[in-house]
Amino acid sequence: MSATFLGMPGNFPKNSARAVQDSQLRYNLRKATHTIRGKRASVVGELPDWQELRAAGKAIKDETLRHLDRYLVQLEETVTAAGGHVHWARDAAEANRIVAGLVKATGEREVVKVKSMATQEIGLNEALAAEGITAYETDLAELIVQLGDDFPSHILVPAIHRNRAEIREIFLDRMDDAPPGLTDEPAALAEAARVHLRERFLRSKVAVSGANFMVAETGTLVVLESEGNGRMCLTLPETLISVVGIEKVLPTWRDLEVFLQLLPRSSTGERMNPYTSTWTGSAEGQDFHLVLLDNGRTDVLADEVGRQALRCIRCSACLNVCPVYERAGGHAYGSVYPGPIGAILTPQLRGMGSELDASLPYASSLCGACYDVCPVAIDIPEVLVDLRAKAPHGAAERAGMRVAGWVLNDQARLAAAQRAAGRLRRLVPRRLPGPLSAWTDTRDLPGIPEESFRDWWEREG
Amino acid sequence: MSRSAREDILARIRRAVDGAPEVEIPRRYRVTAEADDLVGLFAERVGDYRAIVHVVPEAEVPARIAAIVGGRRMVVPDGLPAGWTPPDAPGAGPADPYTADGVVTGCAVAIAETGTIVLDTGPGQGSRAQTLVPDYHLCVVRADQIVAGVPEAVSRLDPARPLTWISGPSATSDIELNRVEGVHGPRTLEVLIATP
Numbered sequence: 001m002s003a004t005f006l007g008m009p010g011n012f013p014k015n016s017a018r019a020v021q022d023s024q025l026r027y028n029l030r031k032a033t034h035t036i037r038g039k040r041a042s043v044v045g046e047l048p049d050w051q052e053l054r055a056a057g058k059a060i061k062d063e064t065l066r067h068l069d070r071y072l073v074q075l076e077e078t079v080t081a082a083g084g085h086v087h088w089a090r091d092a093a094e095a096n097r098i099v100a101g102l103v104k105a106t107g108e109r110e111v112v113k114v115k116s117m118a119t120q121e122i123g124l125n126e127a128l129a130a131e132g133i134t135a136y137e138t139d140l141a142e143l144i145v146q147l148g149d150d151f152p153s154h155i156l157v158p159a160i161h162r163n164r165a166e167i168r169e170i171f172l173d174r175m176d177d178a179p180p181g182l183t184d185e186p187a188a189l190a191e192a193a194r195v196h197l198r199e200r201f202l203r204s205k206v207a208v209s210g211a212n213f214m215v216a217e218t219g220t221l222v223v224l225e226s227e228g229n230g231r232m233c234l235t236l237p238e239t240l241i242s243v244v245g246i247e248k249v250l251p252t253w254r255d256l257e258v259f260l261q262l263l264p265r266s267s268t269g270e271r272m273n274p275y276t277s278t279w280t281g282s283a284e285g286q287d288f289h290l291v292l293l294d295n296g297r298t299d300v301l302a303d304e305v306g307r308q309a310l311r312c313i314r315c316s317a318c319l320n321v322c323p324v325y326e327r328a329g330g331h332a333y334g335s336v337y338p339g340p341i342g343a344i345l346t347p348q349l350r351g352m353g354s355e356l357d358a359s360l361p362y363a364s365s366l367c368g369a370c371y372d373v374c375p376v377a378i379d380i381p382e383v384l385v386d387l388r389a390k391a392p393h394g395a396a397e398r399a400g401m402r403v404a405g406w407v408l409n410d411q412a413r414l415a416a417a418q419r420a421a422g423r424l425r426r427l428v429p430r431r432l433p434g435p436l437s438a439w440t441d442t443r444d445l446p447g448i449p450e451e452s453f454r455d456w457w458e459r460e461g
Numbered sequence: 462m463s464r465s466a467r468e469d470i471l472a473r474i475r476r477a478v479d480g481a482p483e484v485e486i487p488r489r490y491r492v493t494a495e496a497d498d499l500v501g502l503f504a505e506r507v508g509d510y511r512a513i514v515h516v517v518p519e520a521e522v523p524a525r526i527a528a529i530v531g532g533r534r535m536v537v538p539d540g541l542p543a544g545w546t547p548p549d550a551p552g553a554g555p556a557d558p559y560t561a562d563g564v565v566t567g568c569a570v571a572i573a574e575t576g577t578i579v580l581d582t583g584p585g586q587g588s589r590a591q592t593l594v595p596d597y598h599l600c601v602v603r604a605d606q607i608v609a610g611v612p613e614a615v616s617r618l619d620p621a622r623p624l625t626w627i628s629g630p631s632a633t634s635d636i637e638l639n640r641v642e643g644v645h646g647p648r649t650l651e652v653l654i655a656t657p
Contacts, residue, residue: 052489059487066483069474072470072471090469202559228644228645231646235593236590246470260626274510274632301473
């Protein structure tokens with residue numbers, strides 16, 4: 001059972017300082033992120049209208065969010081008309097209660113799961129376990145994480161921090177039917193997972209999924225995947241329960257023409273992912289339940305700057321280009337949403353009450369690479385800066401800023417301060433003493449000129 | 462309880478977006494793509510996913526299917542054109558997907574740019590389980606079913622039907638981001654493109 005991130009101690013600087021000491025982790029991450037970066041760049045470069053698709057994707061999401069109430073009501077109508085059942089959940093606890101109730105009503109005690117960020121966010125597996133229901137992850141990477149009693153560290157590839165040798169060890173230790181002669185060839189590891197899950201797929205009566213998109217106009221849900229475990233879960237069980245964030249709705253069927261181009265190329269760097277399934281209500285006689293999840297999303301929506309984070313389609317392109325993520329890894333963010341998007345989404349969804357969440361807006365060098373690759377043009381640096389202003393600041397920092405404001409707001413005070421600094425410049429140490437050393441531990445103190453530009457201009461001009 | 466959650470969430474949304482600006486959607490991307498040779502492009506792109514591809518004149522499709530299928534026990538979905546049904550080899554004929562060696566189908570639409578086949582469970586395409594459980598999938602694509610890009614495919618498809626978009630065999634990139642073909646879906650995808 002993979003552990004939950006909720007209530008994780010520490011803060012980003014401490015977590016990342018520990019992570020960068022792990023040379024195996026840094027090697028695995030560097031190799032993986034550079035591979036996928038190259039693939040993404042090449043398939044995005046193939047499309048002459050990428051920027052036009054990106055502009056359309058951004059606008060469709062913004063328009064949806066502007067009228068989210070209307071589209072959700074429409075979705076409820078279309079899903080219900082097609083034989084599905086719609087449930088609403090204000091928070092994680094309510095969503096977990098609904099899902100557990102639905103599973104119990106079937107009389108089953110096991111569910112198979114398709115990889116889903118929303119169900120990880122609400123800690124569904126743990127909540128089901130508390131009710132005596134076992135949830136089996138079926139995505140290969142999720143299986144690796146679950147068997148290894150580990151945390152996911154990437155949105156798309158949750159086991160990106162593990163290399164093939166480590167995965168082999170986990171399978172041999174924890175998978176009861178792993179072949180004894182298992183090698184660390186990726187094909188052999190994939191085959192072991194296929195055999196391990198095959199019977200479970202054919203036997204399971206209930207599946208739990210998320211969705212990449214929901215179409216209000218038609219009531220259609222869409223799941224993109226690679227392995228076929230998604231198709232197994234979505235197709236074979238008699239009951240399907242999908243837990244989906246309210247921001248995943250799209251107004252029209254036609255809108256998929258944009259997102260089915262943006263998402264695969266941005267996430268796995270392929271022209272198209274191997275499998276995409278779409279279904280509308282009760283497909284082929286299946287009992288279908290949709291749980292619409294808020295869990296903090298309406299708080300994000302209320303923030304004029306931060307609400308753009310709800311455009312996110314969870315492609316993870318921003319993780320793969322981020323210099324901070326590449327070095328720190330996903331666990332340092334202490335959330336199912338790591339990387340640049342996590343640094344703006346987690347503090348907004350959970351608030352900045354914990355030390356960890358308040359440190360996330362600083363988990364960035366503001367280089368802007370994330371904004372450049374984002375398929376829905378989320379200006380992540382803009383939101384980071386806005387969140388930094390809103391984050392709690394210490395008394396000393398607030399006092400320092402008040403003094404700085406007092407000096408900088410008045411010409412005469414600034415000139416006096418500059419002259420004083422110029423005269424005392426030889427006395428200023430290269431590293432500041434006491435608590436101020438936190439600043440100079442990682443930065444050089446800028447050199448103070450003998451004479452300020454203003455004074456020079458007065459004299460020479 | 463569920464009812465009040467619904468009203469709570471809708472009320473919170475209305476408060477959150479109150480006064481937010483309206484948004485225009487610019488659709489300046491390509492809705493019809495240019496391609497001189499749709500069959501050639503589709504064949505190349507499907508091949509890039511390491512699927513097996515043949516381009517065959519329509520009249521030769523039955524003989525080619527028979528040759529490809531050989532003695533395999535294939536699932537034959539309802540409505541498959543008579544000529545596409547593999548001939549009576551030992552054990553051939555309609556089979557249970559759970560014990561069959563493979564499945565032979567047609568498709569609803571194919572996309573050249575992305576090398577994608579879309580099944581909509583219509584005649585000759587089988588149920589979703591029939592095209593998922595067997596380890597081998599032979600799919601016949603008529604040249605007139607191939608469109609250039611994703612937007613043309615979306616406009617041709619019926620959202621009321623369950624759709625499966627297939628781009629190559631089942632694959633994973635979960636181990637060091639290396640693509641490995643063959644996890645839970647059919648490990649071999651063979652595509653026969655029938656030209657007039």
